[in-house]
Amino acid sequence: MRDQCRIRIARKDFDIITRHLFPGDKDEHGVVLLAGLSQTEMQVTLHVREVHLALEGIDYVEGKIGYRALSPKFIHRLITRARDARLVYLAVHNHGSDREVGFSSIDFDSHERGYPALLQIARGMPVGALVFGRRSIQADIWLPDGNRLDLDEAVVVGNTIQRLTPAPKRELADAEDTYNRQIKMFGKAGQEQLVNCRVGIIGLGGIGSIVAEYLARLGVGQFCLVDDDHVEESNLSRIVGATGLDASQGVAKVTVAQRLILQSNDHAKIQLVTDDVAKASVAKELLSCDYLFLAADSMRARLVFNAIVHQYLIPGVQLGSKIRSDSGGTLAEVMSANRPVRPGHGCLWCNQLVDPSQLAAEAKTNEERKAQAYGVEEPNPSVISLNAISAAHAVNDFLLDYLGLRPESEKLYYEHFYLLTHKRSLVEPRRDEECSECSHTGLRYGRGDSVALPCIEG
Ligand SMILES: [Zn+2]
Ligand SMILES: [Zn+2]
Numbered sequence: 001m002r003d004q005c006r007i008r009i010a011r012k013d014f015d016i017i018t019r020h021l022f023p024g025d026k027d028e029h030g031v032v033l034l035a036g037l038s039q040t041e042m043q044v045t046l047h048v049r050e051v052h053l054a055l056e057g058i059d060y061v062e063g064k065i066g067y068r069a070l071s072p073k074f075i076h077r078l079i080t081r082a083r084d085a086r087l088v089y090l091a092v093h094n095h096g097s098d099r100e101v102g103f104s105s106i107d108f109d110s111h112e113r114g115y116p117a118l119l120q121i122a123r124g125m126p127v128g129a130l131v132f133g134r135r136s137i138q139a140d141i142w143l144p145d146g147n148r149l150d151l152d153e154a155v156v157v158g159n160t161i162q163r164l165t166p167a168p169k170r171e172l173a174d175a176e177d178t179y180n181r182q183i184k185m186f187g188k189a190g191q192e193q194l195v196n197c198r199v200g201i202i203g204l205g206g207i208g209s210i211v212a213e214y215l216a217r218l219g220v221g222q223f224c225l226v227d228d229d230h231v232e233e234s235n236l237s238r239i240v241g242a243t244g245l246d247a248s249q250g251v252a253k254v255t256v257a258q259r260l261i262l263q264s265n266d267h268a269k270i271q272l273v274t275d276d277v278a279k280a281s282v283a284k285e286l287l288s289c290d291y292l293f294l295a296a297d298s299m300r301a302r303l304v305f306n307a308i309v310h311q312y313l314i315p316g317v318q319l320g321s322k323i324r325s326d327s328g329g330t331l332a333e334v335m336s337a338n339r340p341v342r343p344g345h346g347c348l349w350c351n352q353l354v355d356p357s358q359l360a361a362e363a364k365t366n367e368e369r370k371a372q373a374y375g376v377e378e379p380n381p382s383v384i385s386l387n388a389i390s391a392a393h394a395v396n397d398f399l400l401d402y403l404g405l406r407p408e409s410e411k412l413y414y415e416h417f418y419l420l421t422h423k424r425s426l427v428e429p430r431r432d433e434e435c436s437e438c439s440h441t442g443l444r445y446g447r448g449d450s451v452a453l454p455c456i457e458g
Contacts, residue, residue: 004152008313011158030054036448049446101133198222200289203296206238210391292316346431347438
């Protein structure tokens, strides 16, 4: 049943909107948002790509019937822009309320007068309205088929993740004994957010299996596990939960992770995808996730993950570790990385973390690689305790940011741990304004289903 929708918006855009709506004058103000659309059978999601502030007295004027309204000229300019860019037109205004907000009957009357005509102009795209309270949002979205949706939640994706609903949600009725100790840290409401959270883990090897173990014990309620690989003898030193029997039978890594999760959390709903994340049909399964952990080491996985974060405004993190020796065989570097990827903070492309030549090499089959002397992949060195560092830091970031337990900060940092020198370095990611993958004016930002992900067919 789709009678509700979700909205995703980057923190920087959300701050621009709220500063405009609530400048301290206790008055009403207007904004128009243009948003990408994505749809599944269960869920309609809007991804905010453009923010257009309505200037007082020019774009936002005395209403003929209501108190104030967007000017016809402003509406026309933006509904045609929405139509041409295949984006959803959303008219926004504010009420003075705080934790609970809804449209007035005057608001609804104006939607009923205006939106049938806007739907015609929009040629197949939905149109709609949002009303903001100080800590609440409601929506009235009109679909081309005549159905109307209200808001399930708006997700503000910054360094922290904030969720806004039309009214406060009920708290978990009975605090389960299982989570008693952590509830003392983040409350029943936090626990409920974890229970309702759907997390995608890409790669269930050394790092991903540890992430799965941590998230399961925290009580995360839903998982989408993606890995096309099977357990081998050489994995037993690193994959949490894997047994010798798994290795001898070649059990899928996602199956081992599922068993591991259910051991501590038998309520968890787990979707297993034993296939390549670079396939379009596989990547699609990740779009309904609230948070993504990339724990696979292929460039193609990075490419697809990076695109999903920016196209669908889903927060994510890339995890990895590197062990390097010099030519004499002496350890030169032992590093573990935790790289959060968020809309508006640069991306894996801008930071040269997607290597085009390696991408090209991965696109070839092993046979082709041999023939062209690319060399068949040599497995990299890998050690469980090193993997645990990035896994622990990434899950801690998820916990603190997803539950809003630490203040939003302006800057985002990649965290690199250098074990040989006892150093931790914080690197502010580069942000290329021209980047086609992550900039607001680029190919993907907030576009949802209207552009294709950089996937292979299948
Ligand atoms: Zn109103
Ligand atoms: Zn970028």
